[in-house]
Amino acid sequence: xxxxxxxxxxxxxxxxxxxxxxxxxxxxxxxxxxxxxxxxxxxxxxxxxxxxxxxxxxxxxxxxxxxxxxxxxxxxxxxxxxxxxxxxxxxxxxxxxxxxxxxxxxxxxxxxxxxxxxxxxxxxx
Amino acid sequence: xxxxxxxxxxxxxxxxxxxxxxxxxxxxxxxxxxxxxxxxxxxxxxxxxxxxxxxxxxxxxxxxxxxxxxxxxxxxxxxxxxxxxxxxxxxxxxxxxxxxxxxxxxxxxxxxxxxxxxxxxxxxxxxxxxxxxxxxxxxxxxxxxxxxxxxxxxxxxxxxxxxxxxxxxxxxxxxxxxxxxxxxxxxxxxxxxxxxxxxxxxxxxxxxxxxxxxxxxxxxxxxxxxxxxxxxxxxxxxxxxxxxxxxxxxxxxxxxxxxxxxxxxxxxxxxxxxxxxxxxxxxxxxxxxxxxxxxxxxxxxxxxxxxxxxxxxxxxxxxxxxxxxxxxxxxxxxxxxxxxxxxxxxxxxxxxxxxxxxxxxxxxxxxxxxxxxxxxxxxxxxxxxxxxxxxxxxxxxxxxxxxxxxxxxxxxxxxxxxxxxxxxxxxxxxxxxxxxxxxxxxxxxxxxxxxxxxxxxxxxxxxxxxxxxxxxxxxxxxxxxxxxxxxxxxxxxxxxxxxxxxxxxxxxxxxxxxxxxxxxxxxxxxxxxxxxxxxxxxxxxxxxxxxxxxxxxxxxxxxxxxxxxxxxxxxxxxxxxxxxxxxxxxxxxxxxxxxxxxxxxxxxxxxxxxxxxxxxxxxxxxxxxxxxxxxxxxxxxxxxxxxxxxxxxxxxxxxxxxxxxxxxxxxxxxxxxxxxxxxxxxxxxxxxxxxxxxxxxxxxxxxxxxxxxxxxxxxxxxxxx
Numbered sequence: 001x002x003x004x005x006x007x008x009x010x011x012x013x014x015x016x017x018x019x020x021x022x023x024x025x026x027x028x029x030x031x032x033x034x035x036x037x038x039x040x041x042x043x044x045x046x047x048x049x050x051x052x053x054x055x056x057x058x059x060x061x062x063x064x065x066x067x068x069x070x071x072x073x074x075x076x077x078x079x080x081x082x083x084x085x086x087x088x089x090x091x092x093x094x095x096x097x098x099x100x101x102x103x104x105x106x107x108x109x110x111x112x113x114x115x116x117x118x119x120x121x122x123x124x125x
Numbered sequence: 126x127x128x129x130x131x132x133x134x135x136x137x138x139x140x141x142x143x144x145x146x147x148x149x150x151x152x153x154x155x156x157x158x159x160x161x162x163x164x165x166x167x168x169x170x171x172x173x174x175x176x177x178x179x180x181x182x183x184x185x186x187x188x189x190x191x192x193x194x195x196x197x198x199x200x201x202x203x204x205x206x207x208x209x210x211x212x213x214x215x216x217x218x219x220x221x222x223x224x225x226x227x228x229x230x231x232x233x234x235x236x237x238x239x240x241x242x243x244x245x246x247x248x249x250x251x252x253x254x255x256x257x258x259x260x261x262x263x264x265x266x267x268x269x270x271x272x273x274x275x276x277x278x279x280x281x282x283x284x285x286x287x288x289x290x291x292x293x294x295x296x297x298x299x300x301x302x303x304x305x306x307x308x309x310x311x312x313x314x315x316x317x318x319x320x321x322x323x324x325x326x327x328x329x330x331x332x333x334x335x336x337x338x339x340x341x342x343x344x345x346x347x348x349x350x351x352x353x354x355x356x357x358x359x360x361x362x363x364x365x366x367x368x369x370x371x372x373x374x375x376x377x378x379x380x381x382x383x384x385x386x387x388x389x390x391x392x393x394x395x396x397x398x399x400x401x402x403x404x405x406x407x408x409x410x411x412x413x414x415x416x417x418x419x420x421x422x423x424x425x426x427x428x429x430x431x432x433x434x435x436x437x438x439x440x441x442x443x444x445x446x447x448x449x450x451x452x453x454x455x456x457x458x459x460x461x462x463x464x465x466x467x468x469x470x471x472x473x474x475x476x477x478x479x480x481x482x483x484x485x486x487x488x489x490x491x492x493x494x495x496x497x498x499x500x501x502x503x504x505x506x507x508x509x510x511x512x513x514x515x516x517x518x519x520x521x522x523x524x525x526x527x528x529x530x531x532x533x534x535x536x537x538x539x540x541x542x543x544x545x546x547x548x549x550x551x552x553x554x555x556x557x558x559x560x561x562x563x564x565x566x567x568x569x570x571x572x573x574x575x576x577x578x579x580x581x582x583x584x585x586x587x588x589x590x591x592x593x594x595x596x597x598x599x600x601x602x603x604x605x606x607x608x609x610x611x612x613x614x615x616x617x618x619x620x621x622x623x624x625x626x627x628x629x630x631x632x633x634x635x636x637x638x639x640x641x642x643x644x645x646x647x648x649x650x651x652x653x654x655x656x657x658x659x660x661x662x663x664x665x666x667x668x669x670x671x672x673x674x675x676x677x678x679x680x681x682x683x684x685x686x687x688x689x690x691x692x693x694x695x696x697x698x699x700x701x702x703x704x705x706x707x708x709x710x711x712x713x714x715x716x717x718x719x720x721x722x723x724x725x726x727x728x729x730x731x732x733x734x735x736x737x738x739x740x741x742x743x744x745x746x747x748x749x750x751x752x753x754x755x756x757x758x759x760x761x762x763x764x765x766x767x768x769x770x771x772x773x774x775x776x777x778x779x780x781x782x783x784x785x786x787x788x789x790x791x792x793x794x795x796x797x798x799x800x801x802x803x804x805x806x807x808x809x810x811x812x813x814x815x816x817x818x819x820x821x822x823x824x825x826x827x828x829x830x831x832x833x834x835x836x837x838x839x840x841x842x843x844x845x846x
Contacts, residue, residue, distance in 0.1 A: 094694050101781035101791055102747045103706035103754075104688060111753075119751075 028116065035121040037089060044092045048099060057091040060084045138392030142413055145389040149382045156378045160371050167367035170360045177357040184346040184353075199268050204344025205351045207258070207271070210251045211337035217248030218330050248330060249299070255333040256291030263288060272343045291332050298325040461555040462648055462660075463512065463543050467570070468562030470589045470621075473637045475560070478645055512546070514538040536573035544580050556661045557584040558648060564591045566602035571609065578614030585664045586615050587644060590622040590808050603809045610671035617664035617673050620802065620809070621730040627677060630727045631785070638783040639677045640730065643797035646745040646778030653750040653779040654759060663741050663776070663799065670738075672802040674731040678721035679784040679795045680714035682747075683707060701791040706747075706754050711794060712761040715744050718796040719769050728798075736800035740773045742766065745795040750779040 044054060064081035071077050097104075105111060141148075188200045221244070262273035263284040276284050305318035341348060393413050399405050400412040466475040514522075514535055522534040547555045557577055561570065566588060574584050586606060591599060609615040621640060622628070628636040650657035658666070667673050684704030691703050719742060722728045724735060744762055748755045759777050766775045782795025 090690075094691075097688060097691065097703045098694075098698070098700055100703070102749055102779070103684065103752070103792060104704060105749060105752050106686070106705045106754075 032116050032121060039122055040089075040092055040096060044095050048095055051095050053091050054095055057084070057088040061088045135392075135395070138389070139396055140392075141385075142389040142392030142396055145385055145393070145413075149385055152381050152385075153378055156374045160374045163367045163370050163374075167364050167371065170364040170367070173360050174357055174364065177353045177360070181350050181353050181357070184350045188344075188346045188350075195268065200344075201347045201350050203262075203267075203271055204340055204347035207255070207337045207344070208341035208348055210255050210258075211334055211341050213251040214248050214255070214330055214334045214337065217244040217251075218334065220244050221248075245326075249295075249326075251337075252326075252329045252333040253292070253295040255337045256288050256295055256329075259336050260285065260288035260292065271340045273340070287332070287336075291329060291336075294325055294329050294332075298322055298329060301325065461547070463546070463555065463557045464560070464648075465512065465539065465543075465557060465573075465584075466560040468565045468589075470562050470587070470637070471560040474587075474641045474644065478558070478560070478641060478648065512539050512542045514542070530569065532567065532569040533572065536569040537576070540573050540576045543577065544582070547582070555582055556659070557582055558587065558644065558660060559584050560587045560644070562591060563588045563602045564595065564598050566605055571605045574609055574614050575612070578609075578612065583613075583661050583664075584615050585660050586618040587640075588618060588620060590620070590624065590806070592623060596808070599809055603805065607671050610668070615671075616661060616668040618671060619673050619675060619799065620806070621675060622732055622806065622808070625730045625732045626727045627730050635783070635785075636730060639679070639795065639797075640675065642745055642780065642783040642795055643675060643677055643743060643799075646743045646780060646795075646797065647776075647799075649780070650743065650776050650778045654755075654777050657776045657778075666741060666774070667739055667799065667801050670801045670803070672805065673799055674729065674733050674736070674802045676722045676728040676736065676798040676800070677730060677795065678718040678725065678728045679782040679793050680718045680721075681784055681787045681790050682711045682714045682792050682794055683790045684792065685710070701788060703791070706752070706758075706792075708754050708757055708761065711746055711748070711758060712765060715746065715758075715762050715794045715796060716765045716769075718794055719744075719766060719798075722796045722798045723770055731802075732806060733802060736798065738772070738801040738803060740770060740798055740800045742773060742775045743778060743797045743799070744775060745778045745780050745782050745797070747781040747792045747794070748779060755779065 044051070048054065061081065061084045064077060064084040067077040068074070068081050185197060185200070189195075189197070192200060258267075259273055261267045262271050263276055263281055265274060267274070273284055301318055301322045305322060308318065396410075397412040400410045464475065464478045465471075466478075518538055519531070519534060522538055523531065543557070559570075559574070566586075574586075577584055586609075588602070588606070606615060606618045610618070621636070623633045623636070625636065627639070631639075647660040647663060651659050664673075684702055685707035687702045687704035691700075694700060695702065722742070723740075726735075746755075746758055748758055755777075762777070763775055766773060781791070782793035784793030784795070787793075
């Protein structure tokens with residue numbers, strides 16, 4: 001009886017350990033993506049401060065967030081602000097690509113691992 | 126009542142402001158006392174970590190002296206493995222012997238049957254493994270480093286026999302054990318077999334323990350390394366945890382101090398305001414002044430730099446990182462390049478060259494164009510210093526009588542600021558790229574270049590034929606540049622002309638853009654690829670002649686795969702395709718551009734004949750230098766260039782070529798060939814009575830390079846603060 005319990009405990013411990021590992025990896029990746037997004041926004045605004053598309057999309061995000069605040073978090077406005085934020089990021093990436101005169105790096109798992117683990121996260125900024 | 130409340134609040138605020146220092150001090154003292162409990166062992170552990178690193182390095186050196194051809198990993202692993210085997214055998218022997226002594230003396234008790242069986246099994250496996258290891262080591266079939274490995278002749282034969290004997294005995298013992306076990310299972314007597322097994326096992330265990338112990342003792346350096354590494358790791362882990370605790374205490378202290386400061390701020394402002402009145406002074410009211418406390422555990426944080434846990438020996442062996450030459454390889458410190466520019470060519474090229482990641486300082490020597498450049502919205506990072514003298518600096522220089530002429534004053538100021546910037550950054554091997562119109566290479570410019578050379582800073586000059594031809598002025602400038610080359614101040618001067626075939630074919634503006642890419646690629650080359658020489662090394666490779674010329678050709682290259690959603694954007698804004706590099710196409714276009722630059726007359730930026738002497742090609746490719754394809758491109762182009770021309774060296778830079786706009790692709794490769802100039806163009810040729818400026822004279826006087834500008838010890842890596 002004791003053996004069964006200890007086996008189950010061991011299994012539970014392993015499962016918890018694996019989940020913790022997955023959570024750690026997810027947190028690290030989320031942090032890396034957050035830094036990359038911040039670096040992208042800083043970079044495009046610093047390099048192309050007069051780009052109207054950027055300011056318009058930022059304005060839409062600001063307006064939608066204002067609407068969320070005024071409507072005390074109405075689901076429709078929350079959805080709108082989420083869409084506006086994604087659109088803003090897309091516009092920023094498009095502006096970055098538009099003015100980038102170098103080839104894009106082909107995305108691969110190895111490059112992602114290398115970038116996350118060995119490169120300075122703010123390098124692109 | 127409200128007045129009473131207001132006065133009470135005011136009094137409380139004054140009281141809080143008055144005792145703020147004491148209150149913060151008490152909290153700081155308490156937390157600091159707790160931190161001391163962590164700090165003392167943390168510093169002790171750090172000392173141990175450093176001492177252990179030194180001992181480990183010493184033990185490695187001793188091992189490597191004994192076994193010079195063996196990898197460090199094997200030096201440690203094998204003796205440790207023997208030590209583990211010896212430990213297992215001895216432990217098993219101890220238990221079994223203890224049981225036998227108990228049996229002989231008639232005691233009961235002892236270990237359980239399971240424990241004895243388990244230990245005997247472990248010992249049996251350890252014995253067999255030891256015999257096998259000794260055999261393979263003696264026959265030199267392993268990369269191990271043990272005394273057995275070094276055995277030769279008779280000793281080797283004896284060891285092989287012993288190891289083989291051990292293996293045979295192990296097999297015999299296992300056979301006897303198997304038969305005895307089977308007979309016991311069948312209920313038959315096993316007395317004789319048990320005695321034979323005990324005898325065999327006893328023999329084996331002694332033999333194996335002796336062999337394993339011999340290696341473990343002979344390789345005690347390895348055991349020491351293993352044990353110290355283990356201890357060092359544990360000590361470092363505990364040290365880091367202690368530092369974390371100290372950090373938490375420090376942050377707590379700061380948070381509490383900030384909270385108290387916030388509460389006391391109003392009282393402090395009011396009190397200090399009151400103290401400014403005369404009546405308050407008469408009453409000897411004093412404004413509140415506060416002490417600042419050092420961070421908790423600041424000493425332990427200051428002492429824990431990554432370099433401190435590196436062994437002393439390794440620290441000594443490290444390259445300093447700011448030397449151009451280090452054991453044959455090029456090591457460039459960041460930001461050791463200054464770009465100077467004057468005249469129309471300088472004004473056109475400076476914005477393209479300024480702002481790269483490699484440049485320490487940049488500036489206009491010519492004050493007339495300063496305003497234009499400053500209005501150019503240069504997006505230079507703050508780390509890049511401007512050398513352009515301000516009007517105040519200029520007035521001060523002229524007023525002090527240091528220089529009578531404005532241009533001389535500007536040149537002197539630029540030189541001083543440049544040297545100061547290099548000294549401040551700790552640059553040891555800095556150099557200068559001066560882009561100027563030829564007619565501005567006057568006495569002031571010459572003096573500037575000589576001053577810089579006197580401080581060990583060599584300059585590469587890029588200059589352009591004057592728009593309005595003034596033969597005397599051109600000849601004087603050419604003479605100055607030749608004299609500077611002879612004095613080793615300017616290893617090379619690159620000549621270009623606005624009337625060159627390239628400019629006639631594509632326009633002067635396009636020529637400037639291509640020239641900027643070529644110069645930028647030469648400047649940033651070493652930062653993109655470690656094997657690339659610096660622009661000064663390139664210049665020195667060509668310095669058999671004071672002047673060099675450029676030939677440039679570009680080719681568009683198409684992306685292989687476009688970004689998935691970019692086609693939709695393209696339809697909206699009519700943008701060019703964006704995607705990843707087609708390596709084959711980029712290589713092919715580079716090879717074609719190289720051929721064009723070498724053979725086509727339109728590629729010349731001076732109007733000279735196709736080059737035959739020393740050639741250096743700079744391939745600028747729109748690939749990021751951290752893209753794995755960049756190194757593949759370098760290999761492919763290096764191979765392709767071998768057949769293009771003799772005496773051709775190729776360097777590489779990451780960046781887009783300055784090709785004509787192409788709706789099919791925005792990507793362009795550019796090949797810029799720098800080559801020695803055998804004879805000067807006609808506009809720089811002297812009249813018959815001054816033949817010395819018309820041809821390239823052999824170098825008659827070259828002074829050795831000066832030791833360099835001062836190197837402050839505090840910032841040896843050349844990084845700007």
